[in-house]
Amino acid sequence: MKNLMCAEAKQIDLVDYLASLGHQPQKVRNHDYWYLSPLRDEKTPSFKVNRQLNVWYDHGTGKGGNLVDFGTLYFNCSVADLLQRLSQRQPAPAFSFHPPTTLGSQHPAPASFAGEKKDTPDSKIVILDARPLKEQSLLDYLQKRCIPVEIASHFCKEVDFLLYGKKHSVIGFQNNAGGYELRNENFKGSSSPKDITFVDNRTEQIVVFEGFFSFLSFCTINRNQQAPLTNCLVLNSLSFFEKSRQLMEQYKQVHLILDRDTAGMNHTRKALQWDGNKYIDRSDFYHGRKDLNDWLIHHHHSQKESQRIGRRL
Known part of the structure; x- marks a missing residue:
């Protein structure tokens, strides 16, 4: 054709x-x-x-x-x-x-x-400053997402950026190319250049996340473990999934913690077709929830509700 x-x-x-x-x-x-x-x-x-x-x-x-x-x-x-x-x-x-x-x-x-x-000076996200997290509204947002400040502070910064002439302060998660994923309660975007974020803990296995809040949730769930966390790859966009295959193939096992929406599940299925022994779907852990952070929020609230019921009983 x-x-x-x-x-x-x-x-x-x-x-x-x-x-x-x-x-x-x-x-x-x-x-x-x-x-x-x-x-x-x-x-x-x-x-x-x-x-x-x-x-x-x-x-x-x-x-x-x-x-x-x-x-x-x-x-x-x-x-x-x-x-x-x-x-x-x-x-x-x-x-x-x-x-x-x-x-x-x-x-x-x-x-x-x-x-x-396209790409007028006002329409581009321009990073102004990056510093340790301290703005109360951002700390409140982390609490709402059930991410401890000490974990977020290890991987994220408070970032000021300019867009359409207006300054915003957000949580910034840096990628390997120096760009940021940018989040607060009312904004979700990213600065150029867009790229993956690779966390090297020198292990033989790797865990792959779609977004950084799922990664922070994973760190939160495993924060009491004595052993170091496995290597982690945060895609920051599913468009980097196939591009990252060469990196993922270097590991004995690749644990997939992608979103349980259509796009995330399609990419998980694709990886299982590549190699069903190397790639492992871990999304059953948060079955019924959109992603790992959604599960963490629900689990946290369920625990608090159980404690309240226990006190009443």
């Missing part, structure tokens, strides 16, 4: 394409389709597709572009790999195509994505 050309791929309707990947808009306003970002975890939709322009913009990362820009980020692959992937999916499901844009090919207009300008 003949591969799609890049120009043809850019004309595929983004809304149709996202639907084929299982992503549905949370709200639609005129030509703007708002999604929970397919590129990261979030609870408030901040990923916008302008269907008329057939472009996207992710407010949480300040990135945007056309379908090719999205696909290479989503699958963490090259343009050539994406075009091959798209060709294999044609004609089923049949994507609708947008007519070619009439912008001048020699000197295209300044990039405007989903009605937003």
Whole structure:
């Protein structure tokens, strides 16, 4: 089958394409389709597709572009790999195509994505400062997530960053490339560059987490153990899962603590197909819960409730 050309791929309707990947808009306003970002975890939709322009913009990362820009980020692959992937999916499901844009090919207009300008100084997350955790609202947020401050302080910092001209203070979890995963009660995002976080405790086994709150939960659950924790890999995005295979393959056993949502379970199944002896699904431990932190919060509250009942009895 003949591969799609890049120009043809850019004309595929983004809304149709996202639907084929299982992503549905949370709200639609005129030509703007708002999604929970397919590129990261979030609870408030901040990923916008302008269907008329057939472009996207992710407010949480300040990135945007056309379908090719999205696909290479989503699958963490090259343009050539994406075009091959798209060709294999044609004609089923049949994507609708947008007519070619009439912008001048020699000197295209300044990039405007989903009605937003890409990578303007205001739209980028700019890290201002990183220091030990001390802001009370952040400590309260950790308590709400049932993570002891002493554990969070070992791996996280209090980070100030600037976005759209406004300063925010959040919990920052640094990755191997120097970027941060950024969280507080009202914000979930990341600064560039995006990468994995590898914690080397010099063991022969490794535990793999999707997000850093699951990693902190693992540290919390095992905090009374005398033996050192196993090596840990925090993906910070499932897009790094296959990219990290070479690292994971170096270990005798790989324990998977991925989210129990569709994407997490699909990646777990994929690893078990690679090698069912090396890769071990540990998500049964938090069966019925979204992830390990969700289990920890529920378990903590259940224990407190049991203690209250015990005192009444």
